[in-house]
Amino acid sequence: MNDTQVIDYLRSRGHVEPPPELARSVMTAVAAAPPARSWFSAYLPAVAVAGAVAIVAVVAILLGQGNEVGPAPTPSPRPASVEELQAAVREAVGRLRESPVEGVGTAHVFGELGSATWFSWRPGGDQVVITRSDVDVTQTGWWLDPDGEPPARGANVTTVSQVLAGDAYYRAPSGEVGGGEGWTAEDRSTAPAVLGIPFPAVLDGRIDPWQESLTSTDDGEASVQHVADGGAVWTLTMPFRSGSSVEEFDIGPDGALRAWSRELVDVEPSLEDAPLFTSVSVELTALADADPILPPDVDARPDPAEFGLPADFPLATGEPESEIDYRAYVEDVLEALETYHWNAANIDWEAARSAALDGLPQDADAGQAHQRIRNALQTFDTFGTVFVGPQDVPPDGVGPGDPTGGLPAGERIGSAGYISVPPVGGSRADDLRDYLAAARLAMEAAETAGPACGWIVDLRDYAAPTWGPPVLALGGLVGEGRVVTFSAQFGEWGLEVDADGVVTGGRARRAG
Amino acid sequence: MLVEQHAAPIYRLAAAIVGRADAADVTQESFVAAWQQLPRLRDTQAFEAWLRRICVNRSRNWLRSQSRRPRAFIDIGDEHATGSITEPGDFRRAVEARTILEPAFESLTPDQRAVLALHYSLGYSIADSADALGVRVGTAKSRLSAGLASLRRAIDSPLRDVETDDIGTEATS
Numbered sequence: 001m002n003d004t005q006v007i008d009y010l011r012s013r014g015h016v017e018p019p020p021e022l023a024r025s026v027m028t029a030v031a032a033a034p035p036a037r038s039w040f041s042a043y044l045p046a047v048a049v050a051g052a053v054a055i056v057a058v059v060a061i062l063l064g065q066g067n068e069v070g071p072a073p074t075p076s077p078r079p080a081s082v083e084e085l086q087a088a089v090r091e092a093v094g095r096l097r098e099s100p101v102e103g104v105g106t107a108h109v110f111g112e113l114g115s116a117t118w119f120s121w122r123p124g125g126d127q128v129v130i131t132r133s134d135v136d137v138t139q140t141g142w143w144l145d146p147d148g149e150p151p152a153r154g155a156n157v158t159t160v161s162q163v164l165a166g167d168a169y170y171r172a173p174s175g176e177v178g179g180g181e182g183w184t185a186e187d188r189s190t191a192p193a194v195l196g197i198p199f200p201a202v203l204d205g206r207i208d209p210w211q212e213s214l215t216s217t218d219d220g221e222a223s224v225q226h227v228a229d230g231g232a233v234w235t236l237t238m239p240f241r242s243g244s245s246v247e248e249f250d251i252g253p254d255g256a257l258r259a260w261s262r263e264l265v266d267v268e269p270s271l272e273d274a275p276l277f278t279s280v281s282v283e284l285t286a287l288a289d290a291d292p293i294l295p296p297d298v299d300a301r302p303d304p305a306e307f308g309l310p311a312d313f314p315l316a317t318g319e320p321e322s323e324i325d326y327r328a329y330v331e332d333v334l335e336a337l338e339t340y341h342w343n344a345a346n347i348d349w350e351a352a353r354s355a356a357l358d359g360l361p362q363d364a365d366a367g368q369a370h371q372r373i374r375n376a377l378q379t380f381d382t383f384g385t386v387f388v389g390p391q392d393v394p395p396d397g398v399g400p401g402d403p404t405g406g407l408p409a410g411e412r413i414g415s416a417g418y419i420s421v422p423p424v425g426g427s428r429a430d431d432l433r434d435y436l437a438a439a440r441l442a443m444e445a446a447e448t449a450g451p452a453c454g455w456i457v458d459l460r461d462y463a464a465p466t467w468g469p470p471v472l473a474l475g476g477l478v479g480e481g482r483v484v485t486f487s488a489q490f491g492e493w494g495l496e497v498d499a500d501g502v503v504t505g506g507r508a509r510r511a512g
Numbered sequence: 513m514l515v516e517q518h519a520a521p522i523y524r525l526a527a528a529i530v531g532r533a534d535a536a537d538v539t540q541e542s543f544v545a546a547w548q549q550l551p552r553l554r555d556t557q558a559f560e561a562w563l564r565r566i567c568v569n570r571s572r573n574w575l576r577s578q579s580r581r582p583r584a585f586i587d588i589g590d591e592h593a594t595g596s597i598t599e600p601g602d603f604r605r606a607v608e609a610r611t612i613l614e615p616a617f618e619s620l621t622p623d624q625r626a627v628l629a630l631h632y633s634l635g636y637s638i639a640d641s642a643d644a645l646g647v648r649v650g651t652a653k654s655r656l657s658a659g660l661a662s663l664r665r666a667i668d669s670p671l672r673d674v675e676t677d678d679i680g681t682e683a684t685s
Contacts (some may be wrong), residue, residue, distance in 0.1 A: 005613075005667075006660070006663055006664075006667070007632060009610060009613045009617075010528075010617075010629070010632035011629055011633055012610075012632050012633075013527065013528040013617075013629060013633040014524050014525070014527065014629065014632075014633030014634045014635075015524075015528045015633075016521075016523075016530040016532055016535070018519060018520050018523035018535075018539075019536060020521055020522070022520075022536055022539065023515050023516045023518050023519045025536070025540060026515050026519055026539060026540050026543045027515050029543065029544050030515065030543050030544055030547045161623045168579055239637070282539045332576065334556055335576070335621060335622075338621060339621055339623050345654075390518065418592065480643075481646040481648065482646060482647075
């Protein structure tokens with residue numbers, strides 16, 4: 001056996017003739033494949049049907065109405081004080097909380113569905129809250145690019161199930177709908193104040209829906225419009241960052257709140273927003289009768305359907321928990337590590353795989369898989385690689401520990417260039433531009449004495465929800481192609497830089 | 513027209529990376545993906561390289577998905593192979609080499625398989641191989657080196673260092 005035979009073998013792999021019918025079968029497949037469509041277009045048929053129904057309904061109304069019969073005229077909105085609005089809403093919430101309540105909410109990021117929340121609440125405060133989030137929509141920072149869009153839609157959906165029952169708080173995060181990590185049970189006093197969108201915490205009296213943005217009643221403008229069915233819609237407009245926040249409270253004829261929504265208008269996207277939501281809405285239904293909330297079976301895999309989650313609840317992946325192959329996930333993680341780890345050439349991958357996979361059952365659950373990944377890391381990693389499990393992720397709304405950062409700085413250390421990459425110091429587009437300009441100057445400063453033989457990139461101070469800024473800052477070093485890879489139990493995604501310096505996945509654009 | 517022009521080279525690339533048994537499927541997937549993503553292609557002159565990159569990505573994804581499933585068969589031969597076997601002794605040695613090297617090649621990572629296939633099986637230069645993989649030239653070289661090292665270990669016979677650049681002089685892009 002010699003080199004020639006190895007090379008001959010490799011060459012032989014490409015010396016094959018395609019089957020004669022290949023071109024025809026490919027053309028058939030191409031002709032049968034639908035063109036790539038936008039996310040919105042998937043809903044066009046439903047919109048078209050809805051439009052047709054609406055037209056038919058309007059025609060029926062026009063044909064059927066007599067000369068003196070018709071809907072009562074809707075009065076124009078009248079200005080109101082913020083205090084009036086607050087009193088009306090609090091009364092409506094109080095009326096609602098006399099009965100069990102079920103709610104369905106959605107949150108969008110510039111029109112993209114980012115998360116959906118379903119809850120069932122009881123007057124005593126027991127509740128079930130199930131939230132599905134589309135990671136690509138809410139976490140990747142694509143909104144920083146005016147022309148950006150999420151790397152994917154519906155491909156990476158996480159589910160968090162939370163239950164307050166009796167004295168306990170139960171939580172079950174998962175990468176796929178239906179379960180994964182299993183339940184954790186803690187004392188009820190440890191539960192977060194807000195389990196999901198402002199509801200059902202509003203029902204508990206823990207927060208007001210306007211709490212986040214209304215700092216003073218003098219800042220807000222309120223109005224009320226009575227509607228034909230006897231209800232009323234109150235509107236509260238408040239300044240919010242560079243734009244405004246508009247909340248609507250829809251109170252039914254029975255005096256109970258039946259819907260709430262909030263929309264950010266002309267608010268500039270922020271680097272610190274991850275997740276970011278530009279509109280949130282909730283529909284609330286008072287239940288005449290409902291069973292008490294019972295503790296979940298902590299030994300069973302979480303199943304949101306058990307709590308009554310509607311089958312058509314948004315962001316379902318269609319992948320039941322039992323089909324998740326966590327062993328394959330561990331294998332994928334090892335493969336990604338072997339491909340991308342900075343010290344891959346010096347790692348005993350056989351030992352790492354053995355630590356990760358030996359004895360791991362085919363039907364392993366997420367908890368087992370995560371522990372095996374940690375075991376594998378312990379076999380080789382001295383620093384620089386950590387596994388972040390769901391329990392390690394801060395709750396929504398908790399940002400980096402140090403929100404104030406500096407600017408990248410560079411210097412020469414011997415023959416190597418050194419550049420520090422701190423967090424971005426602000427949340428405006430201008431801050432990012434300044435940051436990237438500083439990074440460019442830092443690299444130039446490190447190369448004033450000639451090209452650096454290598455680079456030391458100091459990321460020790462970097463802590464942020466998005467990797468877009470450091471990738472952009474290091475654009476001159478990382479070149480094109482995939483520069484960051486994330487691996488999660490639902491798959492792998494990353495940030496890629498193309499020839500124009502555009503980052504996809506993280507979705508931010510290089511300035512200058 | 514485009515399909516007829518590019519189907520054969522894309523098939524060969526897929527066969528070199530994933531094996532002949534799955535090459536037609538990967539080829540088909542690559543063309544479907546290319547057709548769906550065609551509006552994103554800004555430089556139509558770069559179609560061939562763009563399609564090659566799609567094929568490489570599809571091949572790697574295919575390997576990753578296949579690694580999760582038990583193998584139903586082992587591809588032990590290739591009646592379509594058109595290598596330079598001219599003597600009975602060559603044939604024996606080629607079979608011997610394939611018997612040893614086939615499983616070794618299949619044990620490589622998808623990225624290593626791809627770069628070996630691009631450079632040695634299809635004859636692309638290191639630069640073109642790196643382009644198809646979407647990585648820097650240095651990265652492609654290191655993966656090439658690692659892949660060769662694995663094959664060396666498999667045959668348990670030290671090979672001389674291969675001058676990678678002189679193999680790729682037949683670059684076809």
